[in-house]
Amino acid sequence: MLDAVGPRLRELRRRRGMTLAELAERTGINESTLSRLEGGGRKPTLELLLTLAEVHAVPLDELVGAPRTGDPRIHLRPVTRDGLTYVPLSRPGGIQAHKLLIPPHPGTEPELKTHEGFEWVYVLAGRLLLLLGDRRVVLKPGEAAEFDTHVPHWLGPDGEHPVELLVLFGRQGERAHLRARTA
Structure with missing residues (x-):
């Protein structure tokens, strides 16, 4: 083992x-x-x-690599890193789901970063400011965005209130494929 x-x-x-x-x-x-x-x-x-x-x-x-006990629940253990609070909603492997809480950081300049993979975000509460390359996009609750993380990007609150997100991270080549059925 x-x-x-x-x-x-x-x-x-x-x-x-x-x-x-x-x-x-x-x-x-x-x-x-x-x-x-x-x-x-x-x-x-x-x-x-x-x-x-x-x-x-x-x-x-x-x-x-201990064997699973058969319990399908994910045990939520928030992790705070660089001022952001991540709540894992999936087990490691493949596309990772997290709930993400980003508090406002007045006076801090956004630092755009790049990394492997794709990212999908869905705004649960607050207003999200997404800097993507030279684009500036504001998303409200109920709006979503997906982007290649090779493009320099930054996520943060748009204003003085925290923003709460559902985030899916995928390795290179893995994208969130969402399908909706019409009635």
């Missing part, structure tokens, strides 16, 4: 678009140790696994 942990750790890190250096900074585990864990050159300890599970926002059972 532990032999499969390294590839799982590498996949989680890559899926989140993180380098070993970034992961080392967030966990306090040196880059060399992380590299050896991912490559199978070092057996993981419980202390290392607990730290990595917390940073990746996944249950320890998923890191070690």
